[in-house]
Amino acid sequence: MKLNLENAASFACADKLAKLAAETAAANELLESGKGAGNDFLGWVHLPSSITDEFLAEVQATANLLRETAEIIVVAGIGGSYLGPRAVNEALDHTFGLNGNNPRVVYAGNNIGEDYLADLMELLEGKTFAIINISKSGTTTETALAFRLLKTKLEATVGKEAARELIVAVTDKEKGAARKLATKEGYKTFVIPDNVGGRFSVLTPVGLLAIACAGHDIKALVKGAQDMEKATGVDVPYDQNPACQYAAMRNALYQDGKKIEILVNFQPKLHYMMEWWKQLFGESEGKDLKGIYPASVDFTTDLHSMGQWIQEGERTIFETVVSVEKANKTVLFPHDEENLDGLNFLAGKRVDEVNKMAELGTRLAHVDGGVPNMLVTIPVLDEYNLGQLIYFFERACGVSGYLLGVNPFNQPGVEAYKKNMFALLNKPGYEAESAAILARLNK
């Protein structure tokens, strides 16, 4: 993975950038020492290097059991428990679902859509499926609802005994409803570590199991993260440390009024990596009335929707492009005898060569239009490089949050809607809130 800041540096105030760059060492050191804000959630910092071959073998063995039996594997989870596995799987899966002998992986428990759940039940009708239930507490409304439906359906389909072998719980090591049920039913379980928050959890069983189920190489994924853990550590000086450089630059731009960061890909399979990134940075930095607003686009598709705004709208944005150097498959731009469309000058080229010129042309055009541009490049879209990318963004996020002066590891604002929802639904224990919200609505 490479980071190129050339087209951003000219937009940043040199003094501010230098000051922030100097501060990254201390910020990165806080992640190491555990003396900063949110320090009970730093388990992700040395997570990659702590993962053993034995542990990965256990995850893989469980995945293999599910893969052998199930046509469909339903991953139930929300937040990082949804976006982590989906981001990696969609980056590596076939665009149109032709994944060979791999089971189909679908996602549930991340919304309260009645039509969505009805459609899911129809999909599963008459199918052998497995459930990975990812929930620390086991009481999150979205996921618990989906799990109730899925468990009932599975037991009705294969019987209560066989269902036990097709349900895996990824949950707290001892507490909570999901753990309790798993113990009682004898489900295979994996632990969500106490000190790793949802948005940093993709390299725990939260992500790894579902990724292995889809047929992807979790060893290579972890290896990529391990290498990036080394490449971004406290002993790596600023001018060689991509996490610190990215963190400093985005804060420098933010201080100069660049309020929105747009993460860009030119490879549609990276769509959900961008969604994962939005949670990572949005939840970590969007607090105390500050934080860069994280947005994303899929180019060249969205050049024909958001491109106009980016080129000529308010100059309050910057872009970070995640570029993949080589395509995995080969399609040549076809020759056409008649050439009515005038595109024969491209005939015989790899399609990706055209895409790369679209990418370079776009970056130059946006820079000319006043949009600072950072470039993150990986050589190829595979497990190893996704592992690098994941840890790079995680580490950069930790550093960046400390530079911003927030606690990057809490998310106090996520509770507000839940509290109102429970009050509106008359949840036991919310009697006072229910009365208050009813009074407010009837005003």
Added chain:
Amino acid sequence: MKLNLENAASFACADKLAKLAAETAAANELLESGKGAGNDFLGWVHLPSSITDEFLAEVQATANLLRETAEIIVVAGIGGSYLGPRAVNEALDHTFGLNGNNPRVVYAGNNIGEDYLADLMELLEGKTFAIINISKSGTTTETALAFRLLKTKLEATVGKEAARELIVAVTDKEKGAARKLATKEGYKTFVIPDNVGGRFSVLTPVGLLAIACAGHDIKALVKGAQDMEKATGVDVPYDQNPACQYAAMRNALYQDGKKIEILVNFQPKLHYMMEWWKQLFGESEGKDLKGIYPASVDFTTDLHSMGQWIQEGERTIFETVVSVEKANKTVLFPHDEENLDGLNFLAGKRVDEVNKMAELGTRLAHVDGGVPNMLVTIPVLDEYNLGQLIYFFERACGVSGYLLGVNPFNQPGVEAYKKNMFALLNKPGYEAESAAILARLNK
């Protein structure tokens, strides 16, 4: 369709809002009189009411021919030619693709992804498929590339003769490469009117044909738009005109520093309607260094990713919720004997009832957090109400762009990346640009 501004009005400066409200009449009148900026692209204003039953029957008949023969229908197009049909189809399709006897509809020509195109060719291998090629000029790189590949593949699969019956061109009435080829090959064609821009084209054959192909009711869609055309016309006063009210409110909020509008759904099927909306407003207003940045989220999913930022980040955002009053299918919240997750207080409720309380709870929480909130409600997710929604947003966009003081109907910034791309690829006719860009890169 209903619009509720109650939770936005308290955030807007009353004087500014009153001034903008007064200006909407003139802005709306400009759409009618055609005396405003961009007035050669006002064909969408009375498009719904100009659509005849004969025309819809012709579109439907063509769709039926393709539906009878093809297992897969590939819609090739970019910008509005992609987002228009996809937005409506995904809103109405089964979440997991179980669309009964309807052909599978897939999208191409909206990117330059080599892996994407390779995956598409694999999907089509050995399948009978049809192509809807949507391109005014026939020379847009993304779409022309995909069409070359698709045409070659189709001819190789079913022969040149049969292929002619399986290709429909939606293009200019007389000019351009796609029209020329269609005439030569004898393809069935439909016209993209000269005076309707891409982002306003979903109710032309650009959208209608692909929507009919997917098995949806284009008559009902158009009827919805027709009714909304009446409901937002110049003879409808401000206090009854949702397009004028929405346009005024969002401009008032923007003038007070609300720089980002987040379009929100609680129904995942509306995801691509939000993408369509982003193009509509982003391309119409993002120019002259101004314009609200259009963003979108799918709730409750994204409450667990972007929710934190929205609740507690910079107070420079407002939300517009598109709410669907009733779900189409029924799932009851299941009872669980053991109730380990403590959710039995929800047992027996419609899942959508819980979703609605999440929606209301979220709106209240975000308003409390300083986020102005507008609410657009449709009774049910069907063709008629999507038609209403589409025209509502189009009309509001025209009025809003004039209030902002831009030409809402051009998109000069979309050319910049193309010019660079062609220069980098040594396109004939771009020799000077090629030399210049090379010199710049080699500096």
